[in-house]
Amino acid sequence: MKNRIRLIVPIITQGLRTEAHAAALGDDDTEISFVTIDNGPETIEGEFDEVFAKPDTVAKIIQAEQDGVDAVIIDCMGDPGLAAAREAVAIPVLGPCQTAMHVASMLGHRFSVVTVLCRLHPLLDNLASIYGVSGKMTSVRSVDIPVIELDKDPERLCRALAEQSIRAIEDDGADVIILGCTGMDGLADAIENELMKARLSGVPVIDPINAAISLAKALLRSKLSHSKRAFGYPRRKKIKGFNLPTYGNEE
Numbered sequence: 001m002k003n004r005i006r007l008i009v010p011i012i013t014q015g016l017r018t019e020a021h022a023a024a025l026g027d028d029d030t031e032i033s034f035v036t037i038d039n040g041p042e043t044i045e046g047e048f049d050e051v052f053a054k055p056d057t058v059a060k061i062i063q064a065e066q067d068g069v070d071a072v073i074i075d076c077m078g079d080p081g082l083a084a085a086r087e088a089v090a091i092p093v094l095g096p097c098q099t100a101m102h103v104a105s106m107l108g109h110r111f112s113v114v115t116v117l118c119r120l121h122p123l124l125d126n127l128a129s130i131y132g133v134s135g136k137m138t139s140v141r142s143v144d145i146p147v148i149e150l151d152k153d154p155e156r157l158c159r160a161l162a163e164q165s166i167r168a169i170e171d172d173g174a175d176v177i178i179l180g181c182t183g184m185d186g187l188a189d190a191i192e193n194e195l196m197k198a199r200l201s202g203v204p205v206i207d208p209i210n211a212a213i214s215l216a217k218a219l220l221r222s223k224l225s226h227s228k229r230a231f232g233y234p235r236r237k238k239i240k241g242f243n244l245p246t247y248g249n250e251e
Contacts, residue, residue: 002026003220005213006064007034007075010053013042013148016183017075025210030217034075035060043147044078046119054081055242061085061093062245071216075182077115077208078123086231088247092219093226096208097124099215100178101133107204108175110138112168114161115180116150118142124180139172140180141165150183158187162194169200177205185209 005026009017017034026032037056041049058081061072071092074082079095086093104111113124121140128134143160150157161184168174177195179188188207195203219225234248 002029002031003070003217004031004033004068005071005073005216006067006069007032007073007209008057008060008064009034009036009075010040010057010078010080011043011076011147012037012040016147016151025213030213032213033069035064044076044080045117045147047123050078050080050123053078054084055244057081058085058088059242059244062088062247065089065091066245070220073209073212073216075209077113077181078120079127083231086226087234090225090228092216092224094212094216094219096182096212097127098131099212100206100208101128101131101137103211103215104176104178104204104206105133105136107206110136110172110174111176111178112139112141112165112172112174113137113178113180114141114143114164114168116142116145116147116183118144120180138174139168141168141172142180147181147183150181157184158190158194161187161191162198165191165195165203165205166198166200169195169203175203177203179205179207182209 007022014036022032022034037060039056040053044050044053064072073094077097079097082095124140128137141164143164145157165177185207188205191205236248
């Protein structure tokens with residue numbers, strides 16, 4: 001039987017993730033599906049947007065477990081609702097940012113994140129600190145392209161990512177690059193090729209959504225999930241204004 005992994009897209013914009021694209025991320029042993037939240041922001045480009053993305057993201061993750069899904073990935077580099085979702089369910093819940101930063105920390109001494117807008121720098125700085133890897137992150141750079149426009153001009157996006165990656169390596173001392181938005185997935189190979197042309201071969205470029213899927217597969221094969229001592233079930237209580245599936249326990 002195939003493992004079932006569900007991507008939770010924590011924005012209301014349709015079309016940024018498609019059934020065909022999600023299916024292509026799977027393999028003979030893994031089925032990938034996705035669901036977009038019903039209530040929340042159009043895109044996530046800062047802490048303000050994240051606040052409104054979290055409630056329905058967590059609700060969709062609770063529902064995923066009840067649907068029999070084996071693991072969940074929050075499809076955003078902000079990892080909105082990650083800790084809360086881990087409290088609410090027992091199946092593995094992964095954030096692409098946490099995954100990519102820890103993988104980058106293993107693959108090199110210092111990494112740089114190349115994201116969409118400069119206003120996301122504080123959010124990524126804060127996440128690096130929370131995840132215990134701030135000493136490994138040498139810089140955050142941006143391509144100055146909003147999330148909603150990432151698919152409008154692929155050549156411009158690839159060119160900007162390559163330029164900022166080169167600067168991160170040469171100016172900031174990065175030896176691993178993380179693509180700083182899950183909407184950039186599929187571009188890692190192209191950026192590595194551009195780095196090779198600039199005589200910067202051997203620098204890994206991490207696609208965070210693919211890294212998270214690979215880790216989810218590894219956890220499922222190893223029969224591992226997050227610790228319920230660290231992420232204990234919440235007690236059930238009244239939460240006004242939110243339509244949540246049944247969660248937690250009654251103790």
